[in-house]
Amino acid sequence: MAVTFLGVRHHSPACARLVADTIRSLRPAYVLVEGPAEMNHRMDELLLEHELPIAVYTSYRDSERRHGSWTPLCDYSPEWTALVAGRDVGAELRFIDLPAWHPALAGVRNRYADAEARYTEVTGRLCRTFDVDNVDALWDHLFEIEPAGGLAERLATYFDLVRGDTPAGPDDTAREAYMARWVRAAVADAGDRPVVVVTGGFHRPALVRLAGQGDRDWPEVPRPPVDAVVGSYLVPYSFRRLDAFDGYQSGMPSPGYYQRLWESGPAEAARGLTEAVTARLRARRQPVSTADLIAARATADGLASLRGHPHPARVDVLDGLASALVGEAIETPLPWAARGPLRAGSHPVIVEMVAALSGDRVGRLHPSTPLPPLVHAVLAVLGDPGEERLDLGSDAGRERSRLLHRLRVLRIPGVVRTSGPRPAGDAELTERWTLTEADDRLPALIEAGGYGVDPQEAAAAALAERIPGAGLDELAEVLFDTALCGIGDLTGQVLDDLTRAVEAAADLGELGRVLAVALAMWRHDDLFRTSGGATVGTVVRAATRRALWLAEGVRGGPAPADLRRVGAMTAVRDALRHAGASLGLDTPAALGVADRLAARRDAPPDLRGAALGLGWSLRGTAAADPARAVRGAFVPESAGDWLTGLFALAREEVLHTSGMLELLDDLVGEMTDHDFLVALPALRQAFGFFPPRERHLIATRLVERRTGGASGWDLMRLDAAPELVAAGRALDERVEAALRREGLITP
Incomplete structure (x- = not known):
């Protein structure tokens, strides 16, 4: 019996209408549709009274790869109208493509993404012939706006032309061979009744050719490897996710x-x-x-x-x-x-x-739709929307925090932390969260269900996925997230990878981030309850040694201060201060590095200032004569960057050393107007390391020194913006220079 092959463009209203009309007219024995064959036994679930768009989401995970893909369907998807019309006429319905997890689809995130990229040359010629900008306008011109008469013939001609003699790659070849087996088996079983085959137009020419070649037995649905975790679930979808303008390369935008x-x-x-x-x-x-x-x-x-x-x-x-x-x-x-x-x-x-x-349409699943265990596990404990304040010193507060962090790691919408422990600094024992309703929460939970059956297992798998190929920054984030999520097993794996990466690190800023995270976990093990404290200590030791080695090798003239580099020196200081004795860190060697680096004129100013601050903060004094050390290191053209490093590591020491503020005031006052204006942005950044209370103290002391009275608030509350004041001073300097040049004033 003849087979009717309908090559379609996915998400095309014209094709969807043609498919439905053809099936209702022919009343075939079988309707075969390009789609995941593993869903055939769940066709009743798929055809429940959902509100479209929806999608079949398939997740795959084994020891070597993780893959997630979608098969989206909307009201005007030809595949959907084929299923609905086929059910109405009593046809047997079958998806005939390889399972979404199959290696032939390993690079496909959306099954119904069209293949224009594979035949750009042909579609480009057609666009030029019909004088349109792109394939979307071409499609509208040829099919969506034109009368429906002769549509099937025009579609066949179009797809035959655009595919032409283009050889399919090995993945498409495997898919087409598999789909052709379903076609042959259905034709053999249908007897005298017709069969309708609905696939992407790219595949139609190959299926027409292969339909008469080979055996006629029903093909088996491939089974995943034994060690793989595979799941397919229906998820609500949205027009926003379907839209090509939002990044989805579907058949149709808008x-x-x-x-x-x-x-x-x-x-x-x-x-x-x-x-x-x-x-x-x-x-x-x-x-x-x-x-x-x-x-x-x-x-x-x-x-x-x-x-x-x-x-x-x-x-x-x-x-x-x-x-x-x-x-x-x-x-x-x-x-x-x-x-x-x-x-x-x-x-x-x-x-x-x-x-x-x-459009803003969002799909909705029928209440009877099966959901993965993770969805039920989360919805049972997530609670109502609102603000939450958690006491991390209590067992209940820590457990609730870990649940919310696991959802954050899984990127579940509507779960946002507003404050809490950070990688650097003192541990916070209070955490605040905001929980809100989100239309895309259920889809996100269903998709996250591919990672595991409960939040802990799913978060561990999601974090493990971030490790291969990760740089130091990413590994540091994973390490801290594992602590916040309370996932001890993964921490050991991350620590091993992190230790190896630390020993080969070449970027001081990245290394400083790792050191700050590892030190926070080591110092506050009672809060994070991380396992393997000794291993965390190994990372702290290795990172501290490597950071000092890298810092001593940095060269470069005046440049904007590198805050990541300064942060690395801060992390070294904190490691030596808080963990030096316990972990056997070599503080005298570190002080030697700091002294040498502070004296190097070919080192960047911010690093020289940070080195001076490192020695000052650890010894309690910059040198036998701190005033002399500061005066000798202060260079007007790079003063702001140098002070950034100094204040970042020795803010309190500078503030409370007798005569130091006055010395700095003299040094800044001796700068020329030009040098001061050049240094002003960096000076503002440097003094930003002082909190408001300390800035007020500095202002009060300077006002008393300069005027003998008044309030420090007078310096901190300017009527004009600092940028405007700086611009005014620059203008005054240019005017004064012009007057001197013309002899109107004397120096």
Whole structure:
């Protein structure tokens, strides 16, 4: 019996309508659809009364790879209309593609992403022939806006042309061979009744050729490896996730528009698009007058007529709206003239237009839909929306914190920490969280269910996935997250990887971050309850030695202060101060490095200042004569950067050493106006290391020294912005220089 092969473009209303009409007309014995074959025994679940869009989410995890992919379906997906129409006529329904976890689909995150990239040359020629910007406009021109008559023949011609003799890669070849086996078996079993096959148009020519070659036995669904963890679940989807402008390379962008096209036809879709854009702009207080709308409609109608469209197409309406609503020059190309996410710098009105096209529809699963164990485990304990304050000194507070951190690591929406322990500094015993409702929480939980059956197992798997190939910064974050999540087993693995990375580290800033995290975990083991304190100590020792070695090798002249580098020296100071005796750190050797580095004129100013501060903070004094040490190291052109390093490590020592503020005041006062203005931004950064209370103390002492009275607040509460004061001083200096040059004043 003849087989009807319908090659479609995924998420195309025209194709969806053709598929439904064909199936209802032929009433086939089998409807075969490109989709994950492992879902065939769950077809009843898929066809429950869900509110589309939805997707089949499949997760795969073994010892070597982790993969997640989606098979999205909306009202106007040809695959969905094939299933619905096939059920209505009593046909047997089968998905015929390889399972989503199969290696042939290892690089596919969205099964229904179309294959234009594989035949760009052909589609490019067609775009030039029909004088359109891209394949989306070409598709609308050829199929969505044109009358439906002869659509099947036109689609077949189109896909035969665009694929041509293009050889498929090994992955597509494997998929097509597998789908062809289903076709042959269905034809053999159908007898005299027809069979309808619905696949992406790219695959249609190959399936037509392969349908008559080979055995006719039903193929088995491949089984995953024994050690693999695989799960497939239905998830609510959204138009935003479907939209090509949001990064999803589906067959069609602007799902909100195509939903209207599916429901009401091209004329009503064009009208609805204009109304949606107008409503969105007006809701954001953007002026859209009746005259603007008349102009947009007239332009769209004119463009449609010029382009040979019986009704305005999507790009006709958008071009009309852009011409009427955007009055100034546009720096970036119109987004519907290309594919992919919106470019940075897009005009705000254009951004809102694209958002209006996308639509805000979010799918909803039928209450009977099975959900992974993780969803039930989380929803049972998550609690109501609101603010939470946790006492980390109590067992109950720590357990609640660990649950919320596990959800944070899994990127569950609506779970946000606003304060709590940080990698550096003293441990905080209070943590604050904000829990809010989120439409995309359920999809995120379902997708996270691929990591494990409960929050602890899932978070551990998600963290383990971040380790391979991670740099020092990422490993440090994973290490701290494992502590916050209370996942001791993973900590050992991270620590081993971290220790090896520390010993080979070449970036002082990254190494400082690792040292700060490891030191925090070592110091506050009673809070984090991390296992293997001795191993954490090994990381602290290795990172401290490596950081000092790297710091002594840094060279470079005056440059903006590197705060990550300064932070690394701060972490070294804290390690020596808090863990030096317990971990056997060589403090005398560290002081020797600090002294040598502070005296090196070829070292960066911030690092020299930090080295002086390191020795000062550990010894309690900069040298036998601290004033002499500071005066000898102070260089006007790099004063701000040098002080940044000094204040970061020895702020309190500077503040409470007799005569030191006065010395610094003299040194800054001796700077020329030019040097001071150049150094001002860096000086502001340096003094930013003092908290407000200490800045007030500094201001009070300077005011008393300079004026003998008044309040320190007078220096801290300027009537003008500091930038304006600096600009005024620069102007005064230029005027004074011009007057001296012309002999109008004497030096």
